[in-house]
Amino acid sequence: MLEYSNCQIEKVSAHQIGNKTDEEPLVLSKSPLQIADEQLKNLLHDYFFSAFENSEFYCFTHENDDLKQNSLFRLASQVFEDPSQFHDQSTYIAKHLYEVSLHPQIKSGDLFVAYISDVIIEGEMINAIGIFKSENKYSFLKLEGNEDHFSLKYDNGIHVEKLDKGCLILNLEKEDGYRVCIVDRSNKSIEAQYWRDDFLNLKPCNDDFYYTKQYMNVTKNYISDQLKEEFEVSKADQIDLMNRSVSYFKTNDNFVKEDFVSEVFQDQNVIESFDNYKTTFWEASDAVSQDHFEISPQAVQKNSRIFKSVLKLDKNFHVYIHGNRDLIHRGVDPDGRKFYKIFYNEEK
Numbered sequence: 001m002l003e004y005s006n007c008q009i010e011k012v013s014a015h016q017i018g019n020k021t022d023e024e025p026l027v028l029s030k031s032p033l034q035i036a037d038e039q040l041k042n043l044l045h046d047y048f049f050s051a052f053e054n055s056e057f058y059c060f061t062h063e064n065d066d067l068k069q070n071s072l073f074r075l076a077s078q079v080f081e082d083p084s085q086f087h088d089q090s091t092y093i094a095k096h097l098y099e100v101s102l103h104p105q106i107k108s109g110d111l112f113v114a115y116i117s118d119v120i121i122e123g124e125m126i127n128a129i130g131i132f133k134s135e136n137k138y139s140f141l142k143l144e145g146n147e148d149h150f151s152l153k154y155d156n157g158i159h160v161e162k163l164d165k166g167c168l169i170l171n172l173e174k175e176d177g178y179r180v181c182i183v184d185r186s187n188k189s190i191e192a193q194y195w196r197d198d199f200l201n202l203k204p205c206n207d208d209f210y211y212t213k214q215y216m217n218v219t220k221n222y223i224s225d226q227l228k229e230e231f232e233v234s235k236a237d238q239i240d241l242m243n244r245s246v247s248y249f250k251t252n253d254n255f256v257k258e259d260f261v262s263e264v265f266q267d268q269n270v271i272e273s274f275d276n277y278k279t280t281f282w283e284a285s286d287a288v289s290q291d292h293f294e295i296s297p298q299a300v301q302k303n304s305r306i307f308k309s310v311l312k313l314d315k316n317f318h319v320y321i322h323g324n325r326d327l328i329h330r331g332v333d334p335d336g337r338k339f340y341k342i343f344y345n346e347e348k
Contacts, residue, residue: 003120011115015094018108026098047160058202059177100198109135133165212299242307257291
């Protein structure tokens with residue numbers, strides 16, 4: 001788990017990145033920012049780190065499996081080896097980002113590169129490099145007064161609670177491509193993936209967070225899509241399986257595939273169907289499979305939201321099913337109208 005509450009922002013350099021295709025300029029600063037003011041440091045701390053809660057870990061990669069050909073890996077390595085090169089390397093980082101900002105929908109913005117100390121991960125204190133891009137400006141009002149006279153002014157600036165794009169490169173496991181956390185909130189479209197794929201060139205780390213996420217995703221997809229193609233199941237049955245799946249991940253410290261399928265799916269035919277679907281799904285997505293691992297609470301918290309427990313009946317009712325499947329029965333009345341019968345002990 002990543003802990004940054006007591007980390008120190010040692011240096012910050014800022015540059016302005018335009019869209020190269022639109023012939024917008026790249027403006028490079030000649031020196032780092034002056035950030036001696038404690039209030040400014042606190043604001044930067046909130047802006048840089050608040051978006052990284054429960055982040056997934058990635059690592060640098062390259063299509064030729066040569067990490068030295070990954071621009072960000074190479075630049076980060078030089079900074080970690082010699083922090084005095086920080087500002088010069090920040091300009092190369094800015095140039096690299098400018099070169100990949102080619103899609104016409106990529107927004108121009110302000111780029112901040114920071115050298116950070118005292119980040120704690122899994123009990124180990126390490127240094128990190130932060131790269132943060134602000135693409136959206138927000139209007140704010142400022143009331144100024146002198147005795148009994150006031151004036152109201154306005155300006156546009158960066159919202160410290162709304163980081164658009166960011167990454168933290170942790171000086172850990174260099175031989176595997178470091179550990180990297182990313183944020184990309186401003187645009188989820190395919191062309192916006194330039195931040196992760198073209199600029200950083202990352203792949204998920206094969207760790208417990210990754211394995212937990214992969215199993216939760218394949219389970220959710222199987223129950224939602226494939227199960228009803230092979231077996232006669234009601235929506236309530238699907239929700240019950242969703243709930244049992246989430247319960248397994250929340251109540252166990254370690255994942256054991258044999259225990260999971262037995263507890264969740266129970267029926268041997270369904271278990272075999274799930275195994276076949278899982279194999280096909282992971283092969284299609286180039287996922288790394290693992291049937292025994294330590295469950296990541298951070299991954300469970302982040303991915304539990306994809307398991308929907310609401311039963312939607314026409315446009316009249318939404319029924320939330322959280323517990324005992326035996327307390328809800330489905331039927332059809334003599335007039336052909338479908339119904340659910342719900343049993344309960346107490347009304348609140």
